[in-house]
Amino acid sequence: MRTGEVTTDPSRAVAAASIAEWDHETDVAVIGFGAAGACAALEAARAGAAVTLYEASSGSGGASAMSGGEIYLGGSGGTPAQRAAGFEDRTEDLEAYLMMAGGAHADAAKVSLYARESLAHYDWLVAQGVPYKGTYIAERCIEPETDDTLIWSGSEEAWPFSEKAKPAPRGHVLQYMGWGGGRLLVDTLEARAREAGVDVHVDARARALIADADGAVVGVIVREDGREKAVRVRRGVVLATGGFCMNGEMVRRHAPAALRCDSPIGTIDDGAGILMGQSVGGQAIHMDQFFTTCPWYPPGSLVKGIFVNQAGQRFINEDCYHGRVSRAIVEQPGTKVWLLVDNAIFARPMELARIDLVAVGESWEEVEAELGFAAGTLATTVAQYNAHAAKGVDPVWHKAAKWLKPLDEGPFAALEFNLETSYFSFFTLGGLETLPTGEVLDRRGEAIPGLYAAGRVTCGLPRWGAGYSSGMSLADCTFFGRMAGRAVAARGADEALAAE
């Protein structure tokens, strides 16, 4: 590459006119080799585009490979695993759930498309070789310890979701023993992408987008082999670079509340893709939003306990998804909340979570005093809960009947969730605003020619921390990665072919 005086920086687009010599030309450049990038590259290549994929690290993976590989799937009557387990998952229930999961931020167009196409997306994943055993686990878990497929990975059975969307388990996990199926997911997608002819460059970091005078994206600067190369794209660039949870400065700037959580989940996830999108006019939305969880179950028996904040009040129905509960924990005043349990349901949470047993007593009044609560606060909350639970109801927070039991079998105990010492993972949910096609929208709400994005570099299906369910991010990455790949391949394909 020879340019005038280019100082590459993701925040600043390079003018195409300043590129004296292009180092490489391709139809489509995909940036990032996690699940989103792999799916985008694969679909674009299968649609006939010449695809070059640039990955900053030394191999595929991204945050996708660090995950459990869980994908949120259902609708259209249910996947084979859902149907085998007796769940007929209607599209309208999936759609209603996803809309609620987006909260005020929900993207109706993406939700609607995904709800309709989710079962077909499952079939597509299977066709790529993603293995599913098809078996169901009813017990509460984060991910299966086994190689089973289907788990409850959200708040489907919990109020208020259960009121508006018939519950079904929708977390689909690969046939892979134990946690960590995300690696196998990406490996499978990588193999297909390579078979489809995607030209993969690793140790190749995208540094800046290249735009023409009309604002269209026509290329990308990539640092590779110790120098910066100018890559011209005939059809477009797909950003699939992940979120910004590893960029402390961006988190501080945009999502400072996430700093209450100690453990970002990411690999590179430095926000560079968001900055690149903004550099050509792309709009970032909901940058304050993040997922967090402190994995406080299994054991599922703990769901029968009750959470209280420093006011001694409950603040959520405890049968919600662990991440929804954790997001509510982060919103409470102070730095601690407690899970109150009796002897009948007590069990130790996973070591990983760093949740300590901090008080034990023969009565709730004793626990109350031991924790330093004023008399008649925490104990009153438990008494009220117990009186209702004995009747099988929770009129305060509407915990489902199956999780209700009076906490009256002493001794009694409090497990402490401490934002300063417990494990709270997080990743960011804000990012570039895109159409379901992956087209990146500018600040006027119009698509930027030649620029596409998918996965956590975008604000996708999951966009509200309190509504997150496991598998939503990978559902978004894989499905909307595919959409972006198809859309970019179709862009100007006729002209491109004519020119060849």
Next chain:
Amino acid sequence: MRTGEVTTDPSRAVAAASIAEWDHETDVAVIGFGAAGACAALEAARAGAAVTLYEASSGSGGASAMSGGEIYLGGSGGTPAQRAAGFEDRTEDLEAYLMMAGGAHADAAKVSLYARESLAHYDWLVAQGVPYKGTYIAERCIEPETDDTLIWSGSEEAWPFSEKAKPAPRGHVLQYMGWGGGRLLVDTLEARAREAGVDVHVDARARALIADADGAVVGVIVREDGREKAVRVRRGVVLATGGFCMNGEMVRRHAPAALRCDSPIGTIDDGAGILMGQSVGGQAIHMDQFFTTCPWYPPGSLVKGIFVNQAGQRFINEDCYHGRVSRAIVEQPGTKVWLLVDNAIFARPMELARIDLVAVGESWEEVEAELGFAAGTLATTVAQYNAHAAKGVDPVWHKAAKWLKPLDEGPFAALEFNLETSYFSFFTLGGLETLPTGEVLDRRGEAIPGLYAAGRVTCGLPRWGAGYSSGMSLADCTFFGRMAGRAVAARGADEALAAE
């Protein structure tokens, strides 16, 4: 103006090279004639700059003129009104309060500067002719009905603020009978600005910034007299165009939770200034944040009541500022909360608020049933509150002792706050990130040459809805407007003078 093919749009900066002929040249262009713009223009003019001010509407005002004209002031031992009322307001207490008021989002540099300079800023306002009677009202109010000066306009006496910052009233209102002193504030500042030689253009709407090849802002396109004019600036442009609460599409895009509130407070406030700032690389932050209030006091006796949400639980100490309470209301599940009162404290809220009396009973159990709550929910909350209040404590939410009394003097009643029918005003708090000098930061955190901003087009002192206090926005507009005016006037002043 003659340009190549310019289609002006706030989202797209115009290249200086495309301007064939400039219509006007000035040192500083200030965009917007609310309090921020007036102060910026005034200070820039006094510093020797030729200043042209462009206002899209037909006169000065903006949202500032719709307000009560209240400014949050104190520190350095107190303003005359504070000292006369017996409050020695230390700078460190003002600073601590403002930091808490910013929550996780607080801008320490702005807070620190403002805390140190707030008293001097008061003196400056007085020197401009802003009238203050100097008298204090102890009673809870939104704005004085009288022409008194000093009111409690925040959560200074309320937990948790009172624990970390010694309370003092800091809301300073002009000597103006009744509500609406904001008009007088802007009129006063306008008079000074005109005296200082500011060239004021009304009915002149800024349409786009003009940037040179290096990304510096060198002018602005203004629509005036039915055509677009290119204005060249020798020192810089100051954006003071307000927030985006009147732009439904931007609110939906960035702050959808604000759509629960029905009444935006603004004049133009279409977000165009934010878009213009972004068009040259400026970064917008905390775009999800907004202020809201349903003015539920006076009468102050209602502060002795308790708020319960649909779970029948309290959710805040009711002695907080009305806007902090309202922000918490908007965060509750469902669309309604209730303020529970007994006969001793009952009084009707202002008509404006549209808060209805929806249940009356001889016992709290009756009210509970009448509202449709399950037995033992709302009544349990009241019983717990009463038991503690009788002892003068609120161990649950730490309401200050002066507001505590058992709600035990029947009949009992519930006032309903309904997000679908009650009055909830709002305005946005997110905007361009700036230095205390008003310099607009780009996505790398570096100042954009020639671009300054102040007021609600920025993310300023007030940046967290739950921490807002009345007067913070005008404090921010007036003080940081002044800072921006000084900074832009100082920029390149030497070269500019040399060139003349």
